[in-house]
Amino acid sequence: MEASQFKSDQYVRFCPGCGDHAICMALQKAMAEVGVETYNTVVISGIGCSSRMPHYLNTYGFNTIHGRGGAIATGVKTSHPELTVWQMTGDGDCLAIGGNHFIHEIRRNVDLNICLFNNRIYGLTKGQYSPTSPKGFVSKSSPFGTVERPFIPAELVLGARGTFFARTLDVDMPTTVNCMVQANKHKGASVIECLVNCVIFNNGTHSWIADRETRAERSIVLKHGEKMIFGANKDKGIALDYSTVIPHLIVVPADDERVLVHDAHMEDPTLHRMLALMGQEKFTDVANAEAQPELPIALGVIRDVEAETYNEAVNKQIDDIHTTAKAKTFDELTQTLEHWDM
């Protein structure tokens, strides 16, 4: 299929320069690559800039209420598992008001492709800090800087026993499209954290890795089965240092034999968590703004493990009981009651 088939007739109203434009295009490309028909594809969203996405995709879509996209998507996918269901959400919609639904859709492992647009700000309400804004962040609702500790989305996903986590960057189209395609292949709740720039209220929030000149040095695109090598000259690798009580990740020369090979399918989430947390201190506290973490920010599919999905389990249980039941219809059911004629 072609990306153009997934473009709706609506004018895309994201601000000029907003990272969401790129994600929108990536989605259309990914959906074309996935190849599920427009009428079998459903895009659910809550409220926020990211949640406008369904309007720009020529599929079935439902732009719902703030924070509840996850619960509504759960209803769609569980009741109609034959549909391919995407959820568009942001750091406010998903991690603040919708936090409960987010952890539970992950815990249940509902087969959804969840695009979490993280720009670390509330854009549609014009610039308040979000649950991913770094501590000390100055915004309209935190004129003296926030005093809150932010979430790191990956930790939340893994804490909720997530089976799929990927991270991508608005300016990295190939990785974004690939993460979306991989997310769709994965059976279960697939979370793609899309690091996006809010050009109006939080411009440059990810410039540490987004800037073209330095991106290769400061980020690594993980690929299952491949060595963890990064750098403009592919000269650096990631390894585990066992010299401490709890081993930790370090940067070593690319030819070091200790360089790790990425295994996204590893059941144990320990290493996935370590990879996902690399360099995150840059985003958790404004005091670290000038920090120069040695470890790169991990992009690509960090975790992708198999587990039974909620929608499959629910439907299987119903099918098993329904097919063998003696009373399948209402009239048969009423006969099972203690009844008498009068």
Added chain:
Amino acid sequence: MQKQNVVIKFCGDSGDGMQLTGNMFSSLSAILGNEISTLPDFPAEIRAPQGTLGGVSGFQVNLGAGVYTPGDKADVLVAMNAAALKVCTLGSKFNQAGAKYNEQDCTFKKNAVVIIDTDAFTDKDLEKALYQTRKMEEVFVELGLPESVQIVPVALTQLTKEALKDSGLDNKSILKSRNMFALGIVCWLFDRPMDKAIHFLEGKFAKKPALIAPNVKVLTDGFNYGNNLALNIQTIHVDSSEDLEHGTYTSIAGNKATAWGLIAAAEKCGKRLFLGSYPITPATDIMHELAGRKDQNVMVVQAEDEIAGVCTAIGASFAGDLAATTTSGPGLSLKSEAIGLAVMAELPLVVVDVQRGGPSTGLPTKTEQTDLLQAVYGRNGECPAVVIAASTSANCFHFAYEAAKIAVENMTPVILMTDTYLANGTALWRIPKLSELPAIKPQSVPEELKGKYSVSLRDENSIRYWATPGMEGYEHRNIGLERDSVKGSISTNPENHEKMTLARQAKVNQVANKIPELKVIGNIQSDTLLVGWGSTEGHIHAAANELGCAMAHFNYINPLPKNTAEVLRAYKRVIVCELNNGQFASLLRSKVSGVDFLQVNSMKGQPFQVEDIVKSVKAL
């Protein structure tokens, strides 16, 4: 002794099995052709301290002919312990030190037969129930019971132990069977055939066959005990109903009837029933029932919270299922915004509100009608939804079916109001065949709109068409934002918003053309009309009979039946009776001009007492 109807109350510790005993006796009576109406009343605590006043659990049943309510006061009381006797005697004053019997508060009649377990009046029992005395014989004096009350002392515990001494059961299991001995005595008193009772027990313990024989033994011993006891009370014969339509009957609790109404509706309209819900007293039994109905292809999602309950249902509705959510007052508050989404997106949805005492956590296990205005108005914006109310435990079936029918035919959320009293109470229900039930025709999108579909397209009744994912050529984006009245895309145009607001209202208003008109019953020539809605129908009916006046009862709240104003204006005195502070009266005042509405209100967490309505009406 022959009686038209009799009220009997089983009362004991919450662990004494009073609900089971009461339900068995009620079902047994229903089989024999009695009409029944029951009122279970239990504490909010799962296991209150044993033997205390707070742990008393009761079950009242009215049986006979012309039964409209569970009855005001009991003719026969079974009190399994000292605390139960005190609570039943003192009624709402049971917690007041030094309180004594008075006819008004006492829950049984002054010539009632009161069966007590004399083994449950030990020093410890009396202490726990906060009696002054430590002697059983002084208990009646302390309570101030009149001599007209016929106390029947039975050593239930000893007799049960005796009956089961060779059973091999442990002491705890033996003591748990005390209720069956009491039931046996009551069966003798009302001349209930033992074979039917035994058949019931066999069904009840089908999964624990080892318990059948001991329970049958205790039950039979209880019956024989009554028979051999030279009691100076006569067995009581209760009239069978002659008003009942011929058919197959069962006794059913309101929550189960609600669940089955939804099941029947789903099969009738050819859709799968989806329930998204979260546990909340007193609505949870609907979810329990539906979770067990996978044989009927029902899908239940126990969501992470009330909001997710309704939202998963909205998702399933968007995808084409018959979707429902069940809750009680606090949950309805939490669901408000999502119900607004279903109004805006014009998706069918059944919201069942099993009302309880409020506000806030309020009285979770008690009954009240205080969510009415929340159901009608409790959402942001101009947000009309259909609101209907069941009025008996049995017709919860009909109105759940009706709620689903209205929802899918009119593309609107429908809020079905029941309450604790209907939900937990049981009534005789004539089992319908699916073929007898009215057809349900969902507002599916017609073929000719393929490729031209928009969410905003409506028929001549202002009802939009339902196109669901998987259908090629009907791809669309639905929204909670205001949408263009033609294209269906986001619109902030001022004229468009007003047009859409009126279109959503018109859609709900036209439902009035599809519902029955309001009927007046009783003495229609009277100048006084009693008006009620929902679960108070039986009580108001009985009161109207006693007062010799007319009565009109509402099952349809929004929209109101078309002839409402005409009916109400025909009476000099219109008295709205409800279990709140006048919510329906307020609603009627805003909808019907030229009527001076009078009110009878009660907010005690209990159903009306017929006598209270009668007294209040006379005092107006």
